[in-house]
Amino acid sequence: MMRLQETVKSFFRGISIRKKLKPLIVFLATVISIPLLIVAVQSQQPVTVKVLIQALEAAQLEPIVKDFEAENPDINLEIVEAPNDTNKVEDLYTSAFLLGESPYDLVYMDIVWTPKFAAAGWLKDLSDRVSQEELDQFLDGDVNGGMYDGGLYRMPFRSDAGMLYYRSDWLKDAGYEPPETFSELMKISQALQEEGYTDWGYVWQGKQYEGLSAMFVEILEGFDAFWVNPETLEVGLDQPNAIEAVKFLRSTIEENVSPPGVTTYSEEPTRRLFQNGETAFLRNWPYVYGLASESDIAGKFAIKPMPHAPKGSNGACQGGWGMGIAKNTDHPEEAWRVVKYFSQAKTQKKYALQTGYVPSRRELFNDSELVEKYSYLPELLNVIENAVLRPPIAQYSQASDILQRYLSAAIAGTMEPEKAMNAAARETRTLLKRSQS
Amino acid sequence: MKLNSIRQREQLTGWLLSLPALIIFILVFAYPIGRAFWLSLFTENLGTQLEPIFTGLENYARMFGDGRFWNSLGNTAIFTFFSLLLELLFGIIIALVLDQQFRARGIVRTIGILPWALPTAVMGLAWEWIFNDQYGVVNDILRGLGIIDSGITWLGDPTRAMFALILADVWKTTPFIAVILLAGLQAIPQDLYEARSIDGATPIQNFFTITLPLIAPQMIIALLFRFAQAFGIFELVTVMTGGGPAGSTETVSLYIYDTVMRYLDFGYGAALIVITFLILIIAVAIAGFILSKTDVNVTGEQ
Numbered sequence: 001m002m003r004l005q006e007t008v009k010s011f012f013r014g015i016s017i018r019k020k021l022k023p024l025i026v027f028l029a030t031v032i033s034i035p036l037l038i039v040a041v042q043s044q045q046p047v048t049v050k051v052l053i054q055a056l057e058a059a060q061l062e063p064i065v066k067d068f069e070a071e072n073p074d075i076n077l078e079i080v081e082a083p084n085d086t087n088k089v090e091d092l093y094t095s096a097f098l099l100g101e102s103p104y105d106l107v108y109m110d111i112v113w114t115p116k117f118a119a120a121g122w123l124k125d126l127s128d129r130v131s132q133e134e135l136d137q138f139l140d141g142d143v144n145g146g147m148y149d150g151g152l153y154r155m156p157f158r159s160d161a162g163m164l165y166y167r168s169d170w171l172k173d174a175g176y177e178p179p180e181t182f183s184e185l186m187k188i189s190q191a192l193q194e195e196g197y198t199d200w201g202y203v204w205q206g207k208q209y210e211g212l213s214a215m216f217v218e219i220l221e222g223f224d225a226f227w228v229n230p231e232t233l234e235v236g237l238d239q240p241n242a243i244e245a246v247k248f249l250r251s252t253i254e255e256n257v258s259p260p261g262v263t264t265y266s267e268e269p270t271r272r273l274f275q276n277g278e279t280a281f282l283r284n285w286p287y288v289y290g291l292a293s294e295s296d297i298a299g300k301f302a303i304k305p306m307p308h309a310p311k312g313s314n315g316a317c318q319g320g321w322g323m324g325i326a327k328n329t330d331h332p333e334e335a336w337r338v339v340k341y342f343s344q345a346k347t348q349k350k351y352a353l354q355t356g357y358v359p360s361r362r363e364l365f366n367d368s369e370l371v372e373k374y375s376y377l378p379e380l381l382n383v384i385e386n387a388v389l390r391p392p393i394a395q396y397s398q399a400s401d402i403l404q405r406y407l408s409a410a411i412a413g414t415m416e417p418e419k420a421m422n423a424a425a426r427e428t429r430t431l432l433k434r435s436q437s
Numbered sequence: 438m439k440l441n442s443i444r445q446r447e448q449l450t451g452w453l454l455s456l457p458a459l460i461i462f463i464l465v466f467a468y469p470i471g472r473a474f475w476l477s478l479f480t481e482n483l484g485t486q487l488e489p490i491f492t493g494l495e496n497y498a499r500m501f502g503d504g505r506f507w508n509s510l511g512n513t514a515i516f517t518f519f520s521l522l523l524e525l526l527f528g529i530i531i532a533l534v535l536d537q538q539f540r541a542r543g544i545v546r547t548i549g550i551l552p553w554a555l556p557t558a559v560m561g562l563a564w565e566w567i568f569n570d571q572y573g574v575v576n577d578i579l580r581g582l583g584i585i586d587s588g589i590t591w592l593g594d595p596t597r598a599m600f601a602l603i604l605a606d607v608w609k610t611t612p613f614i615a616v617i618l619l620a621g622l623q624a625i626p627q628d629l630y631e632a633r634s635i636d637g638a639t640p641i642q643n644f645f646t647i648t649l650p651l652i653a654p655q656m657i658i659a660l661l662f663r664f665a666q667a668f669g670i671f672e673l674v675t676v677m678t679g680g681g682p683a684g685s686t687e688t689v690s691l692y693i694y695d696t697v698m699r700y701l702d703f704g705y706g707a708a709l710i711v712i713t714f715l716i717l718i719i720a721v722a723i724a725g726f727i728l729s730k731t732d733v734n735v736t737g738e739q
Contacts, residue, residue, distance in 0.1 A: 119486065408683055
């Protein structure tokens with residue numbers, strides 16, 4: 001009986017001691033378990049960060065994604081595959097954002113989408129996260145293309161710029177220096193055509209599509225003209241210099257330097273003409289270099305910045321892709337780690353080695369390993385440093401569609417250059433004015 | 438007095454019974470249309486940070502100076518006119534054939550309706566390949582017949598691309614018109630033909646004096662349906678030409694899609710929708726007017 005009482009007593013005493021210790025125990029337990037819990041949660045359930053990328057590039061990015069996930073086991077980077085037509089990808093992002101809750105945490109975007117997405121308020125401003133010193137390591141055009149209204153909305157990943165390809169073997173043979181001006185380009189072309197080197201002198205992209213606007217930006221720069229001033233929203237398409245630029249393009253066809261079909265060519269048809277030795281000069285993007293180096297004309301061609309008129313300067317149209325963070329993502333920190341990973345030199349170098357795409361960090365253009373594989377990179381840096389942006393305005397796609405329609409009519413000869421450019425300027429002004437009100 | 442109150446009560450019951458339908462009608466049709474009209478009075482686009490700003494009829498004024506809108510309206514009109522004309526022509530012929538007594542008529546009728554049952558996007562893709570300049574069936578046949586030497590770029594030329602679109606649309610929707618006309622044909626009493634034959638009329642005379650006038654109401658209904666569809670054609674054009682080359686096959690609905698989805702110009706897009714809607718309403722009103730003038734009663738009511 002006594003023993004029972006003792007037991008009961010000690011039992012209750014134990015409880016009372018525990019009662020006194022309770023706050024301490026709870027405190028200790030909490031302190032110890034927090035990091036344990038975090039580790040446990042992290043290792044069990046990595047945060048999923050989603051991004052939509054066209055299928056072709058999604059496949060190319062696979063090794064990068066694997067590396068990233070190996071280094072960041074707490075993040076699961078999921079690439080949703082989109083159609084390869086970039087317009088469609090833009091539409092898919094647009095509808096996702098219009099519906100409010102976007103399923104994508106990251107936005108992989110073309111340089112011309114950035115102002116629109118930023119103006120619509122779909123992207124996070126990244127300027128607080130990146131220092132100026134960090135940004136200075138990227139090409140200016142790539143950084144500026146990611147800016148809108150003073151904020152940074154896109155970190156550069158890969159770059160792109162238009163340039164002039166020429167047949168160095170023919171030029172050397174016939175005793176010509178590569179052309180610096182448009183008139184030299186025409187003169188050399190006609191001479192080479194007359195001497196029977198080639199059927200055509202110069203091919204460019206004249207089809208009615210985004211590539212036409214990109215190509216025209218370079219010609220405008222060459223004639224010291226402009227399309228839209230992003231600061232003042234002034235439209236320069238109907239100024240004499242711009243009309244002269246259109247007349248130059250049309251003259252290439254009229255003087256038989258460019259084939260009449262050039263008004264229906266996008267990048268690929270022009271590349272094939274160049275590779276088949278049917279033209280001496282070609283305006284195109286860097287991707288042609290790698291492909292042409294594996295063709296019959298390997299070693300017989302070179303690149304240089306676009307020529308210009310005496311009053312203008314050589315322009316290269318800035319292209320390229322980068323990453324931004326969706327405004328309403330639940331995982332901004334994780335998304336930022338992905339963006340940082342993609343923009344760092346190591347990743348860009350690996351991707352460039354693997355695919356031949358052009359990096360957006362200056363240092364990589366003189367990287368020994370990259371230069372060994374792509375000998376044109378130091379040259380390309382000269383071209384790409386001159387890169388000009390298509391107007392970084394929110395209504396860019398609308399403005400570009402207006403220009404494409406009239407420019408296409410002007411170079412195809414269905415409209416007089418003055419008339420076409422006046423109409424294009426008028427419609428662009430209406431567009432920008434309406435949007436201003 | 439008593440009779441009157443009974444009538445009033447009946448009317449009240451009638452209204453109550455149709456109330457759910459009326460509410461649904463207002464929610465589903467009247468509200469969106471009213472909302473689109475309201476939105477069309479505002480400027481709401483990227484320039485205004487997607488905030489609506491009241492600008493009255495400015496969107497409509499802008500439409501007058503918008504070459505692309507008129508161009509797309511013209512394309513839509515050409516497409517609608519030619520596809521309706523051809524569909525009606527072929528529809529009558531097919532309906533007349535299917536109306537005859539012959540073996541396996543049921544199977545033939547089923548096969549005849551198949552094109553109409555196919556999803557437009559799927560058959561648009563098929564037609565895109567049929568008209569492909571390198572591998573297309575059309576070019577292959579023409580080459581085989583010795584009509585052409587090298588492939589014609591069907592979808593790369595403004596006129597030919599429009600022709601290809603019209604042909605694909607005619608192929609798909611002629612059966613629809615044929616089925617409606619067939620129903621009309623079967624409602625024509627045979628004794629009319631017998632009486633006329635006794636008078637010595639030829640089948641061709643019969644066709645123009647009996648058949649055609651008696652199926653006129655069905656023709657108008659079929660054309661009305663088809664007009665509304667053809668005027669809003671979207672998938673077929675998107676799949677086959679995307680509105681190209683150089684905007685020569687861009688229809689109004691494609692332009693509206695671009696304005697809203699790509700340019701995020703919601704106010705102007707709404708104004709475009711309102712105008713398209715008004716054009717359709719006018720067409721329906723004209724068709725309704727003609728229907729009410731025709732002697733033959735379609736609905737069966739007195």
